[in-house]
Amino acid sequence: MNNRVFVITGAAGSGKTTVRDYLHDQYKMARVITHTTRPSRENERDGVDYYFEDDHSFFDNHFLESVHYAGHYYGSSYEGLENAWEKSPLATIVLDTAGAITYKEKLGDKAIIIFLQVGDTEELQRRMQGRGDNAAMVEKRIQSKEYHRDLELPYELAGKAYQVINHDWQQTAQQIDKIVEKYRTETAG
Numbered sequence: 403m404n405n406r407v408f409v410i411t412g413a414a415g416s417g418k419t420t421v422r423d424y425l426h427d428q429y430k431m432a433r434v435i436t437h438t439t440r441p442s443r444e445n446e447r448d449g450v451d452y453y454f455e456d457d458h459s460f461f462d463n464h465f466l467e468s469v470h471y472a473g474h475y476y477g478s479s480y481e482g483l484e485n486a487w488e489k490s491p492l493a494t495i496v497l498d499t500a501g502a503i504t505y506k507e508k509l510g511d512k513a514i515i516i517f518l519q520v521g522d523t524e525e526l527q528r529r530m531q532g533r534g535d536n537a538a539m540v541e542k543r544i545q546s547k548e549y550h551r552d553l554e555l556p557y558e559l560a561g562k563a564y565q566v567i568n569h570d571w572q573q574t575a576q577q578i579d580k581i582v583e584k585y586r587t588e589t590a591g
């Protein structure tokens with residue numbers, strides 16, 4: 403089976419989770435659930451949005467890659483990816499850019515990288531606040547070096563990622579549809 407994983411990456415608030423959920427709803431792509439030590443947000447559920455861990459349990463997992471992002475650990479396991487591929491040959495995962503680089507290095511053509519950009523950092527903050535993040539959390543996030551790093555496509559992914567500007571959602575969805583269509587045809591064939 404020609405398994406692929408769509409890796410959605412970009413800065414906090416750029417729309418990664420929105421695109422991941424679109425791929426799930428529109429194309430029935432299985433979502434790879436990742437692990438984190440960050441506290442859950444109001445509407446998040448354990449085992450659905452993340453596997454929420456503490457600083458000990460986090461390290462019991464068998465990670466394909468893991469990072470420290472804005473004061474918390476995040477990691478994606480080999481088992482999580484295999485579980486997703488058992489459900490559908492096209493899967494999707496949300497990662498920071500460091501994770502996306504590792505995925506590309508380890509999985510090669512099986513990892514399709516989509517880098518989202520918004521450009522206007524004030525708009526990014528508005529979107530985070532609009533999502534319900536409290537002001538202190540948004541402030542901590544935008545002070546982190548990881549947030550600033552993820553505003554631009556890293557050189558390691560130059561020429562290896564699709565870049566999508568996520569201003570108008572309808573246009574974003576159309577661009578995503580075009581990208582997915584290439585791989586759906588291939589998987590069906």
Ligand SMILES: Nc1ncnc2c1ncn2[C@@H]1O[C@H](COP(=O)(O)OP(=O)(O)OP(=O)(O)O)[C@@H](O)[C@H]1O
Binds near residue numbers: 415416419
């Ligand atoms: N094109 C768009 N126009 C306006 N709002 C958008 C657009 N795309 C996503 N949003 C909204 O922006 C907010 C942030 O999006 P989302 O949670 O998908 O970002 P994210 O990249 O996953 O963030 P984080 O990395 O912080 O979890 C959400 O409320 C989402 O509904």
Ligand SMILES: Nc1nc2c(ncn2[C@@H]2O[C@H](COP(=O)(O)O)[C@@H](O)[C@H]2O)c(=O)[nH]1
Binds near residue numbers: 414418497
């Ligand atoms: N490298 C990894 N990055 C991950 C993983 N799970 C999530 N993320 C990314 O972390 C930041 C912060 O996420 P948030 O939910 O706290 O806003 C964001 O860029 C996610 O894409 C992972 O397993 N590995």
